[in-house]
Amino acid sequence: MASTAGKAADIEVDALVVGSGISGSCTAFHLLRNQKVSSLLLTETNPVVGGNVISKTDGEFIWEEGPNSFQPTATIMRTVYELGISDELVLADASLPRFVYWEGRGAGQKLANLHALPTNLPGDLFDFNLLTIPGKLRAAFGAVGFIAPPPPPPYEESIREFVTRHLGEETFERVIDPFVSGVYAGDPDQLAMRAALKKIHRLEGLGDFGPGLVSGAVSRFKELAKEKKENPSDPAWPTFRGGQLGSFKKGLQTLPNAVAKALGPDRVKTSWTLTALSRDGSGFLATFDTPDGPKVVRAKTVTVTAPTRVTSKVCSDLVPAAADLARIYSPPVASVTMAYRKEWFKELPGAQPGKPLVGFGHLLPRSMGVRSLGTIWTSSLFPGRTPEGWELLLTYIGGSRDKGIADMTEEEIVKQVDADNHKILLKDDAPMGKLLGCRVWRTAIPQYCRGHLDILDALEKDEAKVPGLFLGGNYRTGVAFGDCVQYGLDEASRMAAYLKSAA
């Protein structure tokens, strides 16, 4: 194990957090706020904090170039409250429909081929004709438990295999496939069910009335109610309802910016790139490239929340299994935000006078042959982000099944997205939209494919041999914004416990 004991340090802290994405920012904040660790440093290679959370404005429009929203959780609400940004929080109307675009092939007719997914069960099911009657029957029988048993371990079922076994091919193709594209930009044949959708995977066998997902969900609801009773939310935290999506008035970057403000300039170093990490007695020496030349930080405990390719390179001397993090694939994804005049939209389901868009957005099953993965109807979700007369759309394109996006020019990507928006939402003679932002993420979201949990198990074993060092982020405990906030809360408590035990 590399050791540079005795080397001079430019800064000495108790806790060092590398990476200021949601995982790192929340770790640093909860260390200070809830663990009372004030001797800490948050470092970031970019000139700004936030990682892949990037909110932009030109003074008229507000848009996102990374994630667009989060599913509220108690931990997010707690963090928002403790950061003092409750007034900035915006929660979208939970009743706004989520659409799947589907043409023909046995599905019923819907205006603009946009099928709203059922939100109020069972009522909405009567009007839900995205699935054929045999498709619905197959899903219903499977959901109540008439399914084949899972393949014996160590075989890992893919998302496609698990869902088709439970709910049938049609539900997979029309509902789950676009959902997987929307969340992971992933390939459901490669993603491992037990790793990528572990909460749903766990439902099989959790219930008292057979292996079906309905029985598992009933038991899960009971568990959740018990957990809520045992850990009630503080009444001071903002409240939310199931099905809502959250953001902030000026976009998601409000949260990491508020963390940087709470930590203060002395505890946050941007444009600092971690290049090496070594042991220093019972602590660590971290070397950074900075605008003022190389700097060395001595810390008693360190967490590295950088993406897998970085952690794999910088940490594998100390934690050999970290080398395998480089095997975790993150596909390219582009996010494109375009604005369109309200009068350019065709008639869409639920439209109201002056409001052509009423919904969360639409997902695009791969079999529909539309290249974009899905589009968030931003101005419907979060009003107040456009000047009068405009609507705002955020489209994601690329992913594991469309790696070619990485070889396209930005102009080509924007043209493709605009063409897809026209096909689905706009009148034939509508002009091209106004481009606000196009960002190509070369390595967007880590894919929890088959073998992912083996990589993490090996990492856990090697990491345990280096007390005080914690590796993590969205490849370890979930990719969703809320998973990363939870990671921050939990990691802060692990680091503080280590500091206490080592004192």
Ligand SMILES: Cc1cc2nc3c(=O)[nH]c(=O)nc-3n(C[C@H](O)[C@H](O)[C@H](O)COP(=O)(O)OP(=O)(O)OC[C@H]3O[C@@H](n4cnc5c(N)ncnc54)[C@H](O)[C@@H]3O)c2cc1C
């Ligand atoms: C295009 C896109 C859309 C998404 N949409 C959603 C969504 O709508 N809802 C949702 O819940 N989730 C979404 N996600 C997922 C979610 O946003 C991410 O999983 C989450 O933000 C990751 O946070 P993180 O802190 O773990 O990682 P990151 O944000 O990647 O943070 C890691 C940080 O480490 C820094 N770093 C790298 N190398 C070094 C180094 N050598 N030294 C110092 N710092 C370094 C990076 O610059 C970065 O700031 C989306 C992700 C992408 C890319």
